[in-house]
Every structure is written in C-alpha cells, then in structure tokens.
Amino acid sequence: MSGGSYDYAFSTINMFIDACEETLARLETGKTGSEWEEDFEPTALDLASAKERRRFLDHLRKVSEAMRAIEWVDSGDFGPGDEIAPIKMVVGDEKLVDVLDWFRQTVHRAHHEGPLDECPRNTCDAAIKVLARHKKPDQI
Numbered sequence: 430m431s432g433g434s435y436d437y438a439f440s441t442i443n444m445f446i447d448a449c450e451e452t453l454a455r456l457e458t459g460k461t462g463s464e465w466e467e468d469f470e471p472t473a474l475d476l477a478s479a480k481e482r483r484r485f486l487d488h489l490r491k492v493s494e495a496m497r498a499i500e501w502v503d504s505g506d507f508g509p510g511d512e513i514a515p516i517k518m519v520v521g522d523e524k525l526v527d528v529l530d531w532f533r534q535t536v537h538r539a540h541h542e543g544p545l546d547e548c549p550r551n552t553c554d555a556a557i558k559v560l561a562r563h564k565k566p567d568q569i
C-alpha cells in the first residue's frame with residue numbers, strides 16, 4: 430500500500446461508506462438479514478432516506494478519492510498536482526476535460542504500464558486526443 434502521510438484517513442470514510450451501504454440495502458428492500466428481526470415493507474420515508482443517503486455516499490466517495498490523492502501526492506507516490514482534479518470533483522468547479530484527465534490517469538495507473546502520455550492503449554490514446562484539442566500541448 431502506498432501513502433501514509435495522513436494515516437490513510439480516507440480509509441475511515443471508506444469504512445463508513447461500506448457500513449452505510451448495508452443499512453441502505455435494508456432500507457430499500459426491507460430485508461433485515463437477521464433471524465431476530467422480521468423483514469418489513471419499506472415506507473416512503475425509508476425510501477426517501479435511502480435515496481438521500483445514496484446521494485451523500487456518492488459525494489463521500491469523491492471526498493475519499495480526493496483525500497487519497499492528497500495523501501499519495503504528499504507521500505511522493507503521485508506526482509505534484511495529481512490531487513487537483515479529484516479535489517475539483519468535490520468542490521464542484523471541475524471541467525469535463527479535468528474529469529477526463531483524472532479518469533485517464535486513474536485507468537492508466539490501475540490497468541496499464543509505461544509512461545502515461547505515450548500509452549497506446551485505447552482508453553488512454555482516445556483521452557489524449559480529446560485533451561490535445563482542449564489544452565495547450567505543455568499542459569498535457
């Protein structure tokens with residue numbers, strides 16, 4: 430595992446998300462998964478609560494991703510500035526090209542090898558071509 434500068438604080442958020450997902454499934458389906466508690470018919474309030482919790486968890490996933498990126502950058506595992514796009518996705522001023530840039534970097538790191546900007550794989554190559562049309566060459 431990489432990182433360490435902030436004691437993997439994002440993993441606490443991830444644990445919260447995972448635990449909440451279990452509660453959500455219960456609210457949405459009425460299935461308790463317990464032999465002591467009976468299944469129930471979800472009420473409109475249960476479903477409304479589940480819907481808003483799901484939206485919040487989606488937000489937390491972005492927060493966790495930004496926290497992880499900051500930790501990786503500050504630990505020297507990501508390059509300087511690699512946290513900017515994930516942060517923008519949380520604070521809401523992301524542009525589509527920033528999201529695409531973040532996406533290609535994430536996919537490349539997880540599934541490809543070699544230098545990011547010379548990657549011949551379809552996802553990276555297509556993203557590089559789109560980014561080249563929207564950014565100056567020295568920004569890619």
Ligand SMILES: [Zn+2]
Nearest residue numbers: 537541548553
């Ligand atoms: Zn790649």
